[in-house]
Amino acid sequence: MTVRGKILLFAVVAVGLVAVLGGALYALATRGRLSTEQLFAMQEQNTLYGKLTGDAVWVPHTLLEAYGKGQELRGVLEAEQLRAEADFAHLRELVALEDMPESLTEDLSLVEEARRAHLGWMEHLESRVRLAGMDGEDRVLHESIDSFRMQVMPYLNKAWGKKRERLARHKRDRLEALRAGQVFGVTVPLVALGVVLTLAATLLITLRRSSLALLRGAARIGRGDFTTELPVKGKDEYATLARAFNRMTEELRDTVREKERLAKAEAESAEREMRRYNLLLEETVRQRTTELEEANAQLLFADRLVTVGQLAAGVGHEINNPLAFILGNLSYAREELERMQGAPSPLEREELLAALSEAHEGAERVKLLVQDLKMLARADDAVGGPVDLESVLRSASKMAAHEVRQRARVVMQTEGAPRAHGNAARLCQVFLNLIINAAHAIPPGQVEQNEIRLVARKGPDTRVLVEVSDSGCGIPAENLERIFRPFFTTKPAGVGSGLGLSVCQRIITMHGGDITVESQPGRGTTFRIALPVHTASESSEPGAMAA
Template sequence: MTVRGKVLLFASVAVGLIVLVGAFLFVLADRGRASMERMLAIQKQTELYGRMTDESLGYLHELLQAHGTGGDTRALLAEREKQAEQGFSHLRELVRQEKKDATEAEELVRIDQLQRAHLDWLRRSERSVREAPAGSEATLLHGALSSFRAQVAPLLERAWDLERAELDAHTQEGQRALRMGRACGLLVPGVALGLLCSLAIAIYLTIRRSLLEMLRGAERLGSGDLKTLLPEGGRDEYGQLARSFNRMAVQLQEALRERERSNALLEETVHQRTAELEQANARLTESLTQLQATQSQLLFADRLATIGQLAAGVGHEINNPLAFVLSNLNYAQQVVTDLDAAPTEVERRELLESLAEAREGAERVRLIVRDLKMLSHPDDRESGPVDLVKVVRSAAKMAAHEIRDRARLVQLVENVPPVRGNSARLCQVFLNLLINAAHAISPGAVERNEIQLVARVEDAQRVTVEVRDTGCGIPADKLERIFEPFFTTKPVGQGSGLGLSVCQRIISSHGGDISVESEVGRGTTFRVSLPMHGGEARA
């Protein structure tokens, strides 16, 4: 027999025994329920018989009281007849519940006799009381009681005796059924449990013996002994599995020989691929070096392009103080040339004022050149603490000529801690953002437009710089693409589309992030978040 057949046999026997025990318990429970219902019906009949006697005595007292006070005894009779009919109907229903055999008709006949006798006694008692003269209550009560004992009481006593006998019989039958159920409740589960255990042990031993043989064969096969095969006797699952193991052993022998042949070929292939991989790694390293150099050149070229874009404005910024310096120097030279003797106090004061003004103009030129030198510094690899206030203000100065005719520039960049990075690359980011903000505003409406530079400490580790403008804004369908290379919202010929892409790359290389919020017609806000240098804010 197969393992599946054994398991199905065990399951069938178990289910059969469970059904047998369940059916037996159900039969016992049903018999107990029927016996309990019959006993309850008998008890209710007994109670009705006792209540009938008590109500009869009460009926006599009510008749006598009504006769003495001049009340209506017929109404009292009608009420008692109605109660008696209900009581006897209930008795018949209880008998039908209790008697489900040939004795039911006999019991109903006795109830009919008792009902006729009781109703006849009720009517005769009412008529006797109603027709009796006043003052004869004692005689009436004695006569009615005697009539009840003679006509109704024997039937009631007989009914009581019969019900008590039936109750005793049912009690004895219930006790016998209880003893039988208790004995069967111990015997039947014990027999079923013994049978199931025997069957389970037999199946377990058979399966265990087969599994041990299979396990020993599998261990030999796992240790490399591919020549020792498992015995293939039997038509059960073990026999099928043994045959499968043997076929697998033969296939493993063939695979082992094939593997030995493949290993030699694989070793040669590995040496060849390793050499090719080393050559590819060398080429990849060279390409990566070139890519890094190209990226640095691209960032530097973008800064130079920004400087070129600012050239005209920066030239104007430098030209004004230079003209001022030359004018004052020419004046000083003319004064010195025209002097034949020591200058007067007034001439001396005017000469000093001209030289001081010329020095102030030269200082302005020096500051502009310094800001340009910061932006055009070619070494992007230098990294260290950067004064963000200085960088932002330098970018604002270089973009001032682009902003001057378009909007008011508001700078709120005081008291922020230094960040870690490269000042030239960060200056390039904020200069691009400021120029973009200026180009988003049409010239000629300075009082109505504003560009804000706001720097603040975001938390204990980061500093945030916002560049806000009140320009035309960026449409929602283009907002997601503004950081893509070569994408621009400016007219053709006015932008390369690299500025924001380069800004994003620079900020990402500093461990920060850049985001944008914009609404058409209301303006744009670029938000740059950078990590603090050392993670501590300044007081």
């Protein structure tokens, strides 16, 4: 079948399914309309039965009222009889509308019996009213109601009861039909949709398979495979195209063979020239390879020199501050000793001891700073114990005073901070680096407008938190993830080596803590350090803390 025939078949099936669905929906709508008409007819019959039952009171009351006014009773009675005849005639029409031939004769017979009994009861009612007059109004009403119950109600009740039973059955049947219609309304469209989708998928898959085969054949020819032949099946458009494609492939194959024959002859004549050129090329490649190897060795040597220079700059940067602090204290002690002629006073002795103690502390800092270059490769040992964070922060701020003095105010908030477990010298090195970095982030000259805040407080889960905040220039977002990498720095050449924060992170990790950073460009930076709180059990256990 051709592609056009397949598309036409799909269209015919789709239109046929739509027509079937439309016919089914029309049939359901027609049945629903007829069912509704029958239901309304039955309900109207119930109304008429109720109205005819009300004649037991209405007709006697009407005759008595006419008698009291002096009207002719016969005329009033005939009017009521005509009304009753009209009601029964309408009742017969409604029974005929029910469209139930199997019970139509019986229903009409019940209506006719009720009509005769009703009219007969009305005939006898006139004579009772005349005999009783107005004085016996209550007695006439009671007698007429009793006679209506005995003569008419049995027929009306029989017809009315059957109608109510049929009405209930009709409602039940209609509800079941509606439920079935709902199922039909859901199932049939789904089935039709499945059929349409299946036909569409079959058509599309067939067309796609044919198109892919054609494309694959064209791609093979494009790669130079002129032995490709497409399968020819049927007599559709694709088969015609495949035959034309195969003819084109055969012509291309013949053309290529001719060109190959000519090219082979030319290749044989040019082969000797190529050999000579290849020898020259090989010699040139060997020379260039030797030159590249020498250049690569020079680049590796230069890279090692840069690395050594960065390490030396880092060591100088890290040692400079504590070394200057040591020299300052030793100079002070020497001057004081030269000035003294005799034994120092207690106050002078205390000042000398304090200066020497601080110089000793600075020397220890230099020793630890030198060892910190090894932290990135291996661990060493440092004794751990309770650390007074207030004392450590105060000592670090003093050592960094020469960097901070012209840039910002130092604010400390350490009241109530528990003791941390670790090494005081190591932690002092961390805080000193952070304070100096904070000072470098603030331009000099506006001390009162800027501050470096040092906060120590109790944190969650038996930890103590230390925050070093500044109001400086902040750190760009793209650098936040790289500031802890070794040798990464944004400072100018000669100011920083990029080792400070990397060493700080290693020290904090060594203490079982962690360090994080928050920064907004132009609004400042906060380094937050979490350290374990020192406990009594740790105080009673002598030993070393792995660095």
